[in-house]
Amino acid sequence: MSSPRPHTVTAAGMAPAPQLSGNSLPMQALRAQIGRIARCGAPVAIRGESGTGKELAARAIHAQGARASFPFIAVNCGAIPEALMEAEFFGCRPGAYTGARHERQGLFQAAHGGSLLLDEVDDLPLAMQVKLLRVLQERRVRKLGGSADEAVDVRILCASQHGLARGVAAGTFRQDLFYRLNVIELALPPLRERRGDLQVLCEVILARLAPGQAVSLAPPVLAALAAYAFPGNVRELENVLERALAFADGGVIALDGLALPSVAGSMPLRALPPPGVPERQACLPGMALRGVAPVLPLEMYLRQAERDMIMRALVQARYHRARAARQLGLSVRQLRYRMQKLTIQEPLLDERMDDR
Ligand SMILES: Nc1ncnc2c1ncn2[C@@H]1O[C@H](COP(=O)(O)OP(=O)(O)O)[C@@H](O)[C@H]1O
Ligand SMILES: [Mg+2]
Numbered sequence: 261m262s263s264p265r266p267h268t269v270t271a272a273g274m275a276p277a278p279q280l281s282g283n284s285l286p287m288q289a290l291r292a293q294i295g296r297i298a299r300c301g302a303p304v305a306i307r308g309e310s311g312t313g314k315e316l317a318a319r320a321i322h323a324q325g326a327r328a329s330f331p332f333i334a335v336n337c338g339a340i341p342e343a344l345m346e347a348e349f350f351g352c353r354p355g356a357y358t359g360a361r362h363e364r365q366g367l368f369q370a371a372h373g374g375s376l377l378l379d380e381v382d383d384l385p386l387a388m389q390v391k392l393l394r395v396l397q398e399r400r401v402r403k404l405g406g407s408a409d410e411a412v413d414v415r416i417l418c419a420s421q422h423g424l425a426r427g428v429a430a431g432t433f434r435q436d437l438f439y440r441l442n443v444i445e446l447a448l449p450p451l452r453e454r455r456g457d458l459q460v461l462c463e464v465i466l467a468r469l470a471p472g473q474a475v476s477l478a479p480p481v482l483a484a485l486a487a488y489a490f491p492g493n494v495r496e497l498e499n500v501l502e503r504a505l506a507f508a509d510g511g512v513i514a515l516d517g518l519a520l521p522s523v524a525g526s527m528p529l530r531a532l533p534p535p536g537v538p539e540r541q542a543c544l545p546g547m548a549l550r551g552v553a554p555v556l557p558l559e560m561y562l563r564q565a566e567r568d569m570i571m572r573a574l575v576q577a578r579y580h581r582a583r584a585a586r587q588l589g590l591s592v593r594q595l596r597y598r599m600q601k602l603t604i605q606e607p608l609l610d611e612r613m614d615d616r
Contacts (some may be wrong), residue, residue: 263471265436267357272459275560277303279316279320280294280313280320280605281314281385281457281460281461281464282456282457282460283452283455283457283460283472284456284462286384286449286453287454287457288452289414289472290317290446290448290535291320292319293446294320294324294446295324295447296553297321297444298320298321298322298324298325299324299326300323300444300466301325301415301442302444303396303415303416303417303418303440303441303442303443303444304318304321304417304418304443304444304445304446305381305418305419305420305423305424305442305443305445305446306417306418306419306420306447306448306449307419307420307422307423307445307446307447307448308317308421308422308448309354309417309421309448309491309493310421310492310493310495310600311451311492311493311494311496311601311603312449312450312451312493312494313448313494313547313607314419314448315334315359315377315378315379315419316350317420318332318334318375318377318378318417318501319332319334321375321417322374322415322417323470325375325415326493327373327374327375327411327415329527330371330372330373330374330375330580331370331371331372331373331374331375332371332374332375332377332449333370333371333375333376333377334375334376334377334379335348335349335367335376335377335379336379336380336597337378337379337380337381337383337384338379338380338383338594338597339380339493339568339594339597341593342385342388342593343516345385345388345393346365346388346391347360347364347403347404348365348366348389348402348615349366349367349368349388349392349395349401350366350368350369350391350401350402350403350404351363351364351366351369351396351404351406352364352366352403352404352405352406353400353401353403353404353406354405354407354511355405356404356405356406356444356564357405360404360405363403365402366401366403368395368401368412369412370408371412372412372413372414373413373416373579374414374415375414375415375416375417375552376415376416376417376588377417377418377419378392378416378417378418378419379418379419379422380419380420380421380600381419381420381441382420382421382422382426382427382432383593384433386434389433390411391427392472393434393436393437393440395412396416396437396440396441397440399411399412399413400412408445414486416441418441420433423445423522424441424442424615425436425438425442436557450490451490451493451494452489452490455486455546456505457483458482458486459482459495461494461497462477462482462485462501465497465501466493466501466505467538467550469498469501469502469505470505473511474507474511475508475511475512475513475564476511476512477512477513478512478513478515481504481513481515482514484518485497485500485518488520488521491603491605492564492603492605495603496603499512499602499603500518500519500520501522502560502562503517503519503560504517504518504519506560511594523547540581564603566598567602567604569588570584570588570595570598570599570602570604571604571608573588574604574606579606581595581596
């Protein structure tokens, strides 16, 4: 099984990141705020539910600022095994640990001149928080196993779902690091609070998923989307549309291709075998009921298969994440990372207890 890539690099000159689309008042205000923030070099702490566009906002801040021609690097702090973290962030010298044969750059060196997004920064272990604070104060890093410091010039952006103050109050996030990172706060509103953006978002996403093709939504589709709570926000909308596109007939997405979870805001149980359908037949959500399963792009098939297996493990483990992770051969952090990527949400607590 391939492990998720914990970080992505956008070097200067690559294709521009997608824009933050939407004409609702909150989105207009957000874009204006990003324009102002981009001009200064201060750290920014971005807060918002999963899939609201935190990474996109960070890319926009970078792209509109003076560092645009230097790298933008995003790292998911929840996805790096703790033992590898220091080498990953600061680089390492040959022989620093077993298996470290070559000199390696860290993320800070790679982002030199540009911006580094620390995604899910509240997942950083306390020991790593101390090391990060030191780097931010001294603007110098030392490779693991190295003896000399190197100067690094990096704009730090960070993202979390609930904001960093919560971690400080809970004692899991250092207050001194909080003050370093939380200089400017940027909050991204959930999609259900800006439903007026849905149409534009659908157009933008469909143009991205099916470039050059004319795809339209049947009239009731937009109404159904507007009635749904989208716990996974724009990322979930992308998933819903990608799946719907596979079932679109003559370029029209109809209501029955939409497969929205029936209980708004709770776990999308559609990926479980429907009652009475043997698991073997229900290997992909919704498809066993359609006779001949359509051929899908492999990436999409694999994503759905991964989603299905993770959901199955969660249900069998009664949403006990550690147990589900063990069954899947993943660490809890890896499981959480994949769940976030696939916009898998656990049901609300009362449904969990209802699960017999
Ligand atoms: N306002 C928006 N306009 C267009 N696409 C968006 C918007 N917000 C989010 N997206 C898309 O939704 C997906 C999730 O966005 P991302 O920035 O990764 O969210 P987060 O980091 O908050 O989980 C990405 O594919 C992104 O391009
Ligand atoms: Mg993200």
